Amino acid sequence: xxxxxxxxxxxxxxxxxxxxxxxxVQMSTGTLYGALRRLLEDMWIERFEQEDTSxxxxxxxxxxxxxxxxxxxxxxxxxxxxxxxxxxxxxxx
Amino acid sequence: xxxxxxxxxxxxxxxxxxxxTAEMLTAFDGSGMEHRVKGRARYFRFALKELISVVMGVxxxxxxxxxxxxxxxxxxxxxRVMMRPPGVSWEAHYGRAALQGTKNxxxxxxxxxxxxxxxxxxxxxxxIAHHDFEGARTYxxxxxxxxxxxxxxxxxxxxxxxxxxxx
Numbered sequence: 001x002x003x004x005x006x007x008x009x010x011x012x013x014x015x016x017x018x019x020x021x022x023x024x025v026q027m028s029t030g031t032l033y034g035a036l037r038r039l040l041e042d043m044w045i046e047r048f049e050q051e052d053t054s055x056x057x058x059x060x061x062x063x064x065x066x067x068x069x070x071x072x073x074x075x076x077x078x079x080x081x082x083x084x085x086x087x088x089x090x091x092x093x
Numbered sequence: 094x095x096x097x098x099x100x101x102x103x104x105x106x107x108x109x110x111x112x113x114t115a116e117m118l119t120a121f122d123g124s125g126m127e128h129r130v131k132g133r134a135r136y137f138r139f140a141l142k143e144l145i146s147v148v149m150g151v152x153x154x155x156x157x158x159x160x161x162x163x164x165x166x167x168x169x170x171x172x173r174v175m176m177r178p179p180g181v182s183w184e185a186h187y188g189r190a191a192l193q194g195t196k197n198x199x200x201x202x203x204x205x206x207x208x209x210x211x212x213x214x215x216x217x218x219x220x221i222a223h224h225d226f227e228g229a230r231t232y233x234x235x236x237x238x239x240x241x242x243x244x245x246x247x248x249x250x251x252x253x254x255x256x257x258x259x260x
Contacts (some may be wrong), residue, residue, distance in 0.1 A: 011121040029120045030146030033113045034153055058116050 006047035007061035
């Protein structure tokens with residue numbers, strides 16, 4: 001989700017994930033790069049090539065397949081929250 | 094702490110290291126700097142968490158590497174010839190690779206001629222093995238022509254010969 005907006009490199013991803021979760025999720029580099037590796041293999045993200053990109057600051061961006069997958073996941077979560085809210089309301093009524 | 098982190102990164106599989114080590118160190122340095130200004134205790138907690146996560150990551154990566162078919166998951170080392178070094182533009186790097194395009198520094202036309210010769214020898218051997226003597230004669234004729242062309246190309250590019258002549 002962090003890559004939906006724009007391409008980011010590892011450290012920027014760590015910061016953005018922390019901001020997105022209001023400081024609840026503080027990812028470690030080991031976890032982040034393991035996840036990036038899997039996302040790269042599934043072709044949901046790809047390396048974002050820039051002229052001035054060094055190996056230390058490689059940026060990643062969402063692929064079309066990744067964007068589609070994110071959309072599906074967001075739809076699933078939306079459905080889940082809607083169902084949850086409806087059940088809560090039914091119990092309260 | 095950074096030294097310990099660097100040492101632990103060496104435990105990752107080679108392909109993972111080739112892709113991510115430099116980036117991981119940069120991210121570790123960035124986060125480390127941020128935690129350092131918040132105090133020693135915060136930095137120590139951060140570093141400990143990082144070290145533990147690397148140990149767990151190493152185990153996970155080795156498990157994934159050993160249990161996943163490389164043809165499916167592409168967990169192989171990247172082709173270093175095709176890897177673009179930092180600071181070199183796409184055009185310059187791949188233009189050079191396309192011009193040379195070789196494993197051992199031979200010009201591409203020599204490589205192509207060499208491959209064709211080897212292929213024709215293989216086909217000739219296959220034809221003989223299957224008693225297709227007519228086909229074997231054709232491949233032999235083609236192979237002689239290809240070898241002569243290869244010789245000319247080698248002389249043109251001043252390359253040494255490493256394909257053995259047929260008996």
